[in-house]
Amino acid sequence: MGTIDISFLSLGIGLLLSFIPLYYLWKFKTGLVKATAIAIIRMIVQLFFVGMYLKYLFLWDNPWINILWVVVMIFVASHTALARTRLKRSVLMIPIVIGFLFSVITIGVFFLGIVLQIDNIFDAQYFIPIFGILMGNMLSSNVIALNTYYSGLQREQQLYYYLLGNGASQKEARAPFIGQAMIKAFSPLIANMAVMGLVALPGTMIGQILGGSSPNVAIKYQMMIVVINFTASMLCLMITITLSSNSTFNKFGVMKPVFKEEK
Structure with missing residues (x-):
């Protein structure tokens, strides 16, 4: 049995969990809300790009x-x-x-x-x-x-x-x-x-x-x-x-x- 894939819809629902730490960072006026939001967005974009080029690296295997x-x-x-x-x-x-x-x-x-x-x-x-x-x-x-x-x-x-x-x-x-x-x-x-x-x-x-x-x-x-x-x-x-x-x-x-x- 292989690894169960995560659909994009399920991934989006799962990412909503990040609003919980963001809420507490905002509530206690840490000043980290913007930095955290940017970090989460960067992580998502970067990992998608990593997935794309790793796919071809594994495909070529040169x-x-x-x-x-x-x-x-x-x-x-x-x-x-x-x-x-x-x-x-x-x-x-x-x-x-x-x-x-x-x-x-x-x-x-x-x-x-x-x-x-x-x-x-x-x-x-x-x-x-x-x-x-x-x-x-x-x-x-x-x-x-x-x-x-x-x-x-x-x-x-x-x-x-x-x-x-x-x-x-x-x-x-x-x-x-x-x-x-x-x-x-x-x-x-x-x-x-x-x-x-x-x-x-x-x-x-x-x-x-x-x-x-x-x-x-x-x-x-x-x-x-x-x-x-x-x-x-x-x-x-x-x-x-x-x-x-x-x-x-x-x-x-x-x-x-x-x-x-x-x-």
């Missing part, structure tokens, strides 16, 4: 087109990550692109080729969803971590220079700030991991069960999805922070201006 899609998505994700931070594009664009590119390819190919052992790792059925999941999770964790890392260095300059003045190398002086960035970025993921399957069933598992997979198959996929997301996000973060730090600190350990000037 390795070169699939690779091109991943490359484009990496640049889009990098641009989005920068847009969500207060950091200068000139400082972080190249480190973020390299971090995304290396992490998503390394972990994605490892999962598809070694764990799943599929003959064609560029098969659209596996290649596109797995690489898409990886990029989505890497994006959110990197945005949080980079903001935390550079904001911490700016806010606690005295601590940073104190560590340098007491004989610490630049890497050693920056280590506490990297640790704080990791805590901020990965604490929610670790918390969700700890209660996964007890408090709620994760999305990947639900999707596979609805698609007809047995629960035993679904839980194995879910375990691996969590692990590869965690690993790829951590790898991407370390590459991005390492490369960006090399360009944002001079030989004396002084941080160059990295934040956008507020207008």
Whole structure:
């Protein structure tokens, strides 16, 4: 038995539920009604477009087109990550692109080729969803971590220079700030991991069960999805922070201006 389709009429009726949170946002004068309404509309339009082009990607199932899609998505994700931070594009664009590119390819190919052992790792059925999941999770964790890392260095300059003045190398002086960035970025993921399957069933598992997979198959996929997301996000973060730090600190350990000037 396949997944039950949702008619456009049923979808429209279901979307009416969004008026409940919108009402409470309006009632308590949060100022978020307009932003939420725009976000919902954007989500609907964007997902319809995604559905349209994914249909053709799956239909063509061409390795070169699939690779091109991943490359484009990496640049889009990098641009989005920068847009969500207060950091200068000139400082972080190249480190973020390299971090995304290396992490998503390394972990994605490892999962598809070694764990799943599929003959064609560029098969659209596996290649596109797995690489898409990886990029989505890497994006959110990197945005949080980079903001935390550079904001911490700016806010606690005295601590940073104190560590340098007491004989610490630049890497050693920056280590506490990297640790704080990791805590901020990965604490929610670790918390969700700890209660996964007890408090709620994760999305990947639900999707596979609805698609007809047995629960035993679904839980194995879910375990691996969590692990590869965690690993790829951590790898991407370390590459991005390492490369960006090399360009944002001079030989004396002084941080160059990295934040956008507020207008």
